[in-house]
Amino acid sequence: MRGIVFNMQRYSIHDGPGTRTLVFLKGCPLRCGWCSNPESQSPRPEILFEPERCSACGACVPACPEGLHSLRAGPSGTAHLVERVASCRGCGACADECPNGALRVSGRSMSVEEVVDAVMRDAPFYWQSGGGVTLSGGEATMQAAFAREVLMACRDNGVHTALETCGMADWETFRELAPHVDLFLYDIKHMDDEVHRRLTGAGNRRILDNLHGLFRMGKKVLIRMPLIPGLNDDPAGLEAAFAMLREEAARGADIAGVELLPYHRYGEGKYRQLGRAYPCGAEPYTEERLEAFKAFLAARSTEGLPLRLVRHA
Structure with a gap:
């Protein structure tokens, strides 16, 4: 069993609890204009x-x-x-x-054993901090069989597992991966299907259905929402997402929190290196606009649905 890995990042503190190792897998079904890892989109090196x-x-x-x-x-x-x-x-x-x-x-071919060996080098940091491994991408579910074997092996070694996902896969894939994932980091990019299609190249119905399915399974989910100026940061759209999540929390969904990630242009240079034009013309938020978002979230955050602005992404 081998997969295509394009990066491994050690000592991460932003993609799940504690100190973590991030394993980035190649391939993504979406084409978000603001993508910060365009080298992840193609499944091949x-x-x-x-x-x-x-x-x-x-x-x-x-x-x-x-x-x-x-x-x-x-x-x-x-x-x-x-x-x-x-x-x-x-x-x-x-x-x-x-x-x-x-x-x-x-992107390079790696075996499950090679990935797990690399992850386990930092095992003492996981035990001390409550950290572990996070599979990211791209979209890790595009290499579902490989991801499953890595997750299983890490859990066999007592390592906390997290999976960062855009949610665009068939439900059977999530059903098979879920037992081996301690925490899902799940993207919501827009609640409107047509707007989502315009922004990412695909609708969101399957994504939302899979999210509801994970809630029904009792899985712990951290919601992540990218904020892109003028594209998906309108208050009405955000309120629609918050309302849906509050309903799920009231029904017992295990929502670890909601993180809003302000837009940045970190991926622009990578597009040039790939010989591609950068597709997003948005300008990053000003400090004043970010402070306004903080106030907006503070007024809507509840104990059952904690909202926070995450400046690192």
């Missing part, structure tokens, strides 16, 4: 190129088996060019030969 680090030495040209790299003469001297990016297999041969780190591979 990809090459990222940082032109500011390139010396146009040409080492990558003969290394690439697909012949995608070339050098060209320009008014500023010799420049490096990557063509037919869609033909790239993500083998990493070019990155291996690049002396300046201008080329790097996003």
